[in-house]
Amino acid sequence: MGKRNAPLPKEKKTEEDVVKGKGVSTRAGARTRTTACGLKAVEGSSSGKKRKVYDAETSGEEEPRTESNDDEDVVSIHNLTTTIRPMLSVGAQVKKSETVVSTRLRKGMHENDRIEVFSKLVSLLDDSRRDLVRKMGFGALLTVKLRNLSPEFAYWLVTRVDGANGVFYGGGDMEFSLDPIQFNCVLGLPMGTQPVPSLNGNLDTRNRNIADHIVKMYGDSGGVSVQKAWEFAVGMRDGQGKAVATIVPIVTREEEFEFRIAFMIVILELVLCPSTDGFTLAGRLLPAASVAPESNSYDWCTFCLEWLKIWCKMFAHQFDQHGVVSGLGGCSLFLMVFYLDHLNVVPRQWCVMPRVAVWSKSDVDALIEADKKAGGDYGRT
Structure with a gap:
């Protein structure tokens, strides 16, 4: 049996300006700059008979779940969609x-x-x-x-x-x-x-x-x-x-x-x-x-x-x-x-x-x- 695949590294978050021009001010004449981070993608190994499926909330230090994939080399649509757990923004949580x-x-x-x-x-x-x-x-x-x-x-x-x-x-x-x-x-x-x-x-x-x-x-x-x-x-x-x-x-x-x-x-x-x-x-x-x-x-x-x-x-x-x-x-x-x-x-x-x-x-x-x-x-x- 081959070595267990190590968890893939987390994707680095990047910052970008989401409001061009004048942003929402916190005071008169002020300008603001906001950041937007994408959801963690579902990643997996494409080699061998075992596929690593990473949950959106799984950290890099935790062991990923392993699913059997003996018949085909792709994760089924059902498994893919059920492993994605969208993370609510701070504002969405407040709402x-x-x-x-x-x-x-x-x-x-x-x-x-x-x-x-x-x-x-x-x-x-x-x-x-x-x-x-x-x-x-x-x-x-x-x-x-x-x-x-x-x-x-x-x-x-x-x-x-x-x-x-x-x-x-x-x-x-x-x-x-x-x-x-x-x-x-x-x-x-x-x-x-x-x-x-x-x-x-x-x-x-x-x-x-x-x-x-x-x-x-x-x-x-x-x-x-x-x-x-x-x-x-x-x-x-x-x-x-x-x-x-x-x-x-x-x-x-x-x-x-x-x-x-x-x-x-x-x-x-x-x-x-x-x-x-x-x-x-x-x-x-x-x-x-x-x-x-x-x-x-x-x-x-x-x-x-x-x-x-x-x-x-x-x-x-x-x-x-x-x-x-x-x-x-x-x-x-x-x-x-x-x-x-x-x-x-x-x-x-x-x-x-x-x-x-x-x-x-x-x-x-x-x-x-x-x-x-x-x-x-x-x-x-």
């Missing part, structure tokens, strides 16, 4: 144990509530500014009754999105493919014929000049300031960016032009396409802000969906590796309303569109509490 929220709380992580900041802006807008918001195509955002979002619920929702395939998995058997029309139904966003530009190279001369104006008007050392744009949008600053003592209605075309730009900056970063840049407009959103004067002609539904998918995909890479992530991107307001609308409860005013207008803070709080599981995660209803 399986339903400790997504508790893990986040234990790490002491928190998010700024952008919806609270946006709702305050809406409460300060006079009639002249509200009329302009409707002309821009975003009048539905004026109907938002919520004053804040549960940070734990928003965080859990993001862990349920497969950004790579555009699928949203709720609790139980809830599974939906995400589509741009859903952003129109939920938030009433325009679905114009023109694609929203995402690269500076896609801008024409006029929009490139507007982008330069935005940087000059609202820029600071950290980038384009959402705070400055917010103050101008409500009338606390004039056309030169100076503070004013009294808020007055918009009357000139120049004032209308500036309001459209300022309001677009605010809703992009606070509502439609949040990033992890805090209250600074993400650099990749600058081209989108430049089309504010003709915003109603653009397809914001597709743009916001793609932004959500990109951020959820980057979030998933970090979550799979660490089981917890600091910083959320993408439209949490959309995910929340879409999820609540599809729970197994009595429908709420299905004849009303957009859906965001239906949900009051008390209704949302009550349903979120009813959907909470014992361990703190959601998906009970």
Whole structure:
């Protein structure tokens, strides 16, 4: 009898960048780098009548199992598949144990509530500014009754999105493919014929000049300031960016032009396409802000969906590796309303569109509490 074959050495794990460009930040302006490791392959000796079959969990120091193979020189499909035991990522283990929220709380992580900041802006807008918001195509955002979002619920929702395939998995058997029309139904966003530009190279001369104006008007050392744009949008600053003592209605075309730009900056970063840049407009959103004067002609539904998918995909890479992530991107307001609308409860005013207008803070709080599981995660209803 020949010598026993020694166990094959483990395959070395290699690191690679799984998120190109800007990753999910743990703080404003930070970049992150994640690693991805493949599953251990089933390996075996191809010589002799005995075949060594290595289990995915077998270490190099343990003796591998030996299977008889007298009739053929290959391992049967049955034996091959039954010996593979996929190893769950850290994030998958957290999901399986339903400790997504508790893990986040234990790490002491928190998010700024952008919806609270946006709702305050809406409460300060006079009639002249509200009329302009409707002309821009975003009048539905004026109907938002919520004053804040549960940070734990928003965080859990993001862990349920497969950004790579555009699928949203709720609790139980809830599974939906995400589509741009859903952003129109939920938030009433325009679905114009023109694609929203995402690269500076896609801008024409006029929009490139507007982008330069935005940087000059609202820029600071950290980038384009959402705070400055917010103050101008409500009338606390004039056309030169100076503070004013009294808020007055918009009357000139120049004032209308500036309001459209300022309001677009605010809703992009606070509502439609949040990033992890805090209250600074993400650099990749600058081209989108430049089309504010003709915003109603653009397809914001597709743009916001793609932004959500990109951020959820980057979030998933970090979550799979660490089981917890600091910083959320993408439209949490959309995910929340879409999820609540599809729970197994009595429908709420299905004849009303957009859906965001239906949900009051008390209704949302009550349903979120009813959907909470014992361990703190959601998906009970």
